[in-house]
Amino acid sequence: MAICGTRFRLFPQASFAAAEVAPETVQIATPARQVGPGPADHRAYTVYPIGKRQPYGISMDLKDNTLSLPPWHGPIYLPALPDAEGHFDYLPPGTKQFEMAHLFGTVRFVIDVWESYFRRPIRWQFGRDFPRLELSILPSLQNAYAGYGFIEVGGHGEGESFVPYSLNFDVIAHEVGHAIIYSELGVPDPEAATGEYFGFHESAADLVSLISSLHFNSVVDDLLLTTRGNLYTLNQVSRMAELSPDEQIRLSSNDRRLSEFSRGWKKEHDLSQPLTGAFFDILVDIFHEELLARELITPSLEEMSDKLLATPHYTSFMQRLFDDAFARDPDGFKMALLRARDILGTYLATTWDLIEKDDLNYVDVAEVFLEVDRQLNGGRFLRLIRGNFDLRDIGWVEVGPQLQPFGSDSHAGSVRTLVPRKS
Template sequence: MSQFLDKKAMENGTKFLIYAQNKKLEGFEQPEVVYLNSPPHTIKAGPEDNRMYAVDAKNKRPYTVQGPPYQGPSYPPVEPNDQGHFDYISPNDRTFSSMTMYATVRRVLEIWEDYFGHTIQWPFDNAKLELIPRVEWNNAQSGPGFLEFGFGRKENGEIDYTSPYCENFDILAHEIGHTIKNSIIGRPSSRSKETLEYHGHHEAFGDIVAIVASLHFNSNVDKLLYKTKGNLFSINELSRVGELDKAREIRIAFNDKKMSDVGSEEHEMSEPFTGGVFDILIEVYQNNLAERGLISRELGKRAYHASPDQVSSIQEEFRKLYEGKEAQFKQSLLDARDFFGKLMALAWSKTSSENLRYWKVMNNIIEADQELSNGKFKDVIIDCFDWREIVEEKDEQPLLRTHIVKELVNFEALYQIKDSNYMNS
């Protein structure tokens, strides 16, 4: 969402509460007020609007064959207060889950519709997306027309009711990112036009949607810059997508993965692409810093290619430059966020699901940059992908066929296999 639209929402929007990061992380124990770009009293009890609705089902088991609409017993819908807002709800109240799940999905959708410049239509027949925040299950899943989230589980395998997945912003943002991708890019028309990179890109798309959305919390931006002193080519809250606790995350966006380093599993396959576009975001940010005289271009290059023995000295240089210029560093990051959001939205709008290859998406990013900045970042984009072995192939290799990823998935099993996996949807 552009800074202009964000300001407009704060002036005239409806208030909700969302945890900016996993509430078990230090510094994120309390939810924050967010403003959805809808005037007070326009969002109905549920919450519900013309695109989606939350329903707090009673003792619901996960959907199997039959999907929405849910017609079983449910708790009363969440009501707005007299001013038309929903931020009065306590995190200790069961209704908080319905409120924050709706707010997260709606917020992420608004952010990316602004970058795409149009309404993102649902890639299913249902008129509205159904959101079920508390399913009696130590798992979560998405499917045509619905998202339903259960809970984490304790070491003994029992459901951990203190850890509802629907309150984890990154995971929900990633998942609605899949829905956005299915709308914008779609699915291959046949298995013969399906590639491993299509599935890897499916996961990377969700990661990128979540990363950009997380930068719309002032607390995230402020804490990120304070901890890093402006040096974002590092392992930090932004690059740790979907933190489960202070020691575990779903995936690392700041990584050194090349195509030759990863296997055919779609989450592994996503990492070189996610890493490449994350590098582009940070390069745009560092360019903003350099243009504003906040850092030298030489320091930016050293930060990108830093060896382990250089990290501490580079960090100290950033610290000296950052202190006293916090507001300018923040504005540089927000401007980079908005340019990058528009860049990826335009590139994805040019991308086909048929025979999808990473280098084709790279070329679409280059074309998008030409339209947005007259090709200012062409060399940066090529460099960020080239060393990851994502390069244009004049003579394409035979397609690598794989299975269609199912929408109904084993969330906890993915966590058990590898902590760096999201829902495989």
């Protein structure tokens, strides 16, 4: 008899929770009855503290800048409990127990996705000090953080307008992305790390969220139904919000270039955008290559799409062609997109496995990514990969200096929370 994973219900898009759209049922790899109260399993456990005043990390309110790390030893709200069969998909939204299950289920869902791309378990950076990752809900925290042994989520807004990040797949997946990169690359000396290291970190976290969101059927179906496979339309800034309800897809589709930062940079997430945009465009181009291989679009359509992309005629002319092609085989378009998703996910995981954190810059990322294409696919996508990095000025300009200190909401500014506990 096959052993099934454990079921959870997740909101793949934050707007679903706000609109009271029913969450989707997913299954994580941990077998049923092996996820206990919390939820908790061998990789992570969830707590909803009572009376916790400060988030984990370095509290700047204390004179000695005390470093606060898990585990939480104080009182907690009643944990989420599995049903008689070991699942958590029975919990009703609107309860703290559903929030806890949603946070845990999202983290484990994302870990499952990326361990499939790494083709091995992800070994946590904090493994020598903590056997499991603590997932903590702290509503007073107007942010979300991945730190040494924890992911802690708060929310935004106040009172009746408060929106918990425990129900936001994008936010949680983004933090798992940071945890993955810290674990795979390690933590550099914060005084010596390049600005591009921090930009790379934010880009990688966004890409972890993007690729993970494309493992929901509803997200893929909505994306294709609204674009008819013409994903370049997402780069038309005036139409981004109306075309895609998924936040990470909108953010990943951008037109930023590295030359914008030649005189310097202020926020690492802004600096990340040229790199994230290059990878999004690579995803779209691989999707086109898969459509061509399946004879779902013609070479002339793909060539015309590239030529007209930067012109005002693109949307009106190309959309009709994609509408017709998509209508002939929607399932084929979906399979091509899923294949492109998995190619990019595998390439990214392999790149992160190989790249070095010291003196990291976007040229290094591009060159390693190109080498991964050579190793895994005989250089099949070399031309389009190099072309997209060139279009973002990656390899053609140098990034200027940091122009302002890291803010309180910056992952880079809190890098001191990612060091091992002193013995």
